[in-house]
Amino acid sequence: MSMPGTLNNFDGIPFPGVACNCAPPDTNGEVGATQYVQIANEGYQVFDKATGTSLLGPAGIQTVWQGLWRSLRDHRQWRSGRPL
Secondary structure, eight states: OOOOOOSOOOOOSOTTOSSOOOSSOOEEEEEOSSEEEEEETTEEEEEETTTOOEEEEEEEGGGGTTTTOHHHHTSHHHHHTOOO
């Protein structure tokens, strides 16, 4: 059985990304029913899976947690923007 072909193709987070001029990018993504979420280094972006239109972002990954846990604001990883 062969793997099915690509249904849609679109550009993700553009270089140099969000708050990081990192090369090569450390890219990860997850596909849902209607959206694709990409995280690359210190940024993330949510795309419509059918059209490739950006629905959110690009934004820094630290904005996901902003305002949720006060203790994270003082944590070194929070300030650096890297995932915990």
